Amino acid sequence: MKVSDKPVWHLLFQRYCLLMHELYIAESILNSVLDLLPAGITPERVTKVHLSVGQLDAVVSESLIFLFDAIKGTKGLPHAQLAIETIAVLCQCKTCAHQFNLDLPIFICPQCNGSDVILLQGRGISIYRIEAKDD
Amino acid sequence: MEINVVRDVLEESNARAQENRKLFDQHGIFAVNIMSSPGSGKTTLLQKTIPLLQERRLSCAVIEGDITSTLDSERLKPLGIPVVQANTEPFGGDCHVGSHMVQGALKYLDLEKISILFIENIGNLVCPAEFYLGEDRKVVVLSLTEGEDKPVKYPLMFRECHLCLLSKMDLAPHLEVDQSLLNENLRKINGQLEIIPISSKTGDGLSLWIDWLLKQRKK
Ligand SMILES: Nc1nc2c(ncn2[C@@H]2O[C@H](COP(=O)(O)OP(=O)(O)O)[C@@H](O)[C@H]2O)c(=O)[nH]1
Numbered sequence: 369m370k371v372s373d374k375p376v377w378h379l380l381f382q383r384y385c386l387l388m389h390e391l392y393i394a395e396s397i398l399n400s401v402l403d404l405l406p407a408g409i410t411p412e413r414v415t416k417v418h419l420s421v422g423q424l425d426a427v428v429s430e431s432l433i434f435l436f437d438a439i440k441g442t443k444g445l446p447h448a449q450l451a452i453e454t455i456a457v458l459c460q461c462k463t464c465a466h467q468f469n470l471d472l473p474i475f476i477c478p479q480c481n482g483s484d485v486i487l488l489q490g491r492g493i494s495i496y497r498i499e500a501k502d503d
Numbered sequence: 504m505e506i507n508v509v510r511d512v513l514e515e516s517n518a519r520a521q522e523n524r525k526l527f528d529q530h531g532i533f534a535v536n537i538m539s540s541p542g543s544g545k546t547t548l549l550q551k552t553i554p555l556l557q558e559r560r561l562s563c564a565v566i567e568g569d570i571t572s573t574l575d576s577e578r579l580k581p582l583g584i585p586v587v588q589a590n591t592e593p594f595g596g597d598c599h600v601g602s603h604m605v606q607g608a609l610k611y612l613d614l615e616k617i618s619i620l621f622i623e624n625i626g627n628l629v630c631p632a633e634f635y636l637g638e639d640r641k642v643v644v645l646s647l648t649e650g651e652d653k654p655v656k657y658p659l660m661f662r663e664c665h666l667c668l669l670s671k672m673d674l675a676p677h678l679e680v681d682q683s684l685l686n687e688n689l690r691k692i693n694g695q696l697e698i699i700p701i702s703s704k705t706g707d708g709l710s711l712w713i714d715w716l717l718k719q720r721k722k
């Protein structure tokens with residue numbers, strides 16, 4: 369993945385990104401915001417981007433915000449701030465239909481001890497609101 | 504002003520994956536995404552697996568995503584099958600094979616001639632788990648030397664995969680791995696995960712892995 373050809377990026381890539389999909393995600397967020405903006409609202413007016421992130425997605429919020437801030441200018445969204453809401457993992461047991469939240473990544477039904485457990489919530493990354501300065 | 508929307512950030516990535524999926528369907532290709540930490544034995548496994556599939560007259564191809572140069576591709580060359588190096592950063596900037604990389608690589612393959620396509624992902628238990636490439640099955644290779652706690656530390660990977668190959672079983676006598684704890688940890692994360700212990704070195708378990716592939720391909 370290439371964000372820009374500036375040498376600093378190569379350093380960043382090597383230092384931090386070897387294990388980080390956050391950069392790809394930061395770039396995808398910015399592209400999506402540009403795509404979602406209604407006609408007449410220029411990217412410079414965007415002040416906040418609200419993102420929901422499933423807890424299972426293993427996204428490190430600090431890294432995502434750091435990288436988002438680092439590249440937002442190159443995408444023409446210099447004033448955009450990223451606000452991240454984490455969505456807890458919610459499961460349902462297929463054996464006894466019990467629904468439960470997970471504090472730890474243990475996908476076992478606390479009611480019947482069954483391990484056939486499906487995920488209802490807690491996976492996926494989406495933008496749900498964009499704030500922009502009024503004219 | 505506020506603009507309320509719902510936009511999956513990985514929509515673009517998933518759209519490319521769907522295009523890959525369509526190509527696999529059109530050409531009857533069974534695609535397997537192989538993931539693991541660096542050094543768990545993905546390339547060695549492919550070196551051992553492909554001849555066994557060739558014996559069964561199944562033509563294979565590999566999309567090689569592992570970073571740093573084309574070393575893994577070189578290792579696969581003697582098998583005489585098409586191997587395409589995914590276009591990753593030469594200095595190791597990428598953390599996962601993306602659906603667009605698979606799409607790019609597919610252009611170099613004669614899809615009509617492929618029965619089973621392996622995608623060797625970049626060695627990493629975090630990022631590759633996040634991205635759908637259009638594959639039929641996801642397989643994680645976990646070597647015995649990595650520790651019993653890995654499933655719990657990387658839940659998404661073990662949640663997403665259909666099969667876990669426990670590799671380097673030949674090393675078991677030299678290690679002090681609590682295999683029942685490891686199995687228990689795998690079950691905690693994914694009760695539906697199939698587990699096959701293998702050794703690419705001795706060949707143990709490889710026939711079970713081949714059987715699994717053939718069975719899944721028919722599904
Ligand atoms: N003892 C033993 N070593 C293995 C086995 N499979 C792979 N290795 C060794 O583990 C190292 C990394 O293997 P490689 O296939 O390159 O791993 P990859 O990074 O996942 O592709 C190499 O030195 C292999 O020879 C196995 O079944 N048993």
Ligand SMILES: [Mg+2]
Nearest residue numbers: 545546569575
């Ligand atoms: Mg390899």
Ligand SMILES: [Zn+2]
Nearest residue numbers: 461464477480
């Ligand atoms: Zn239950």
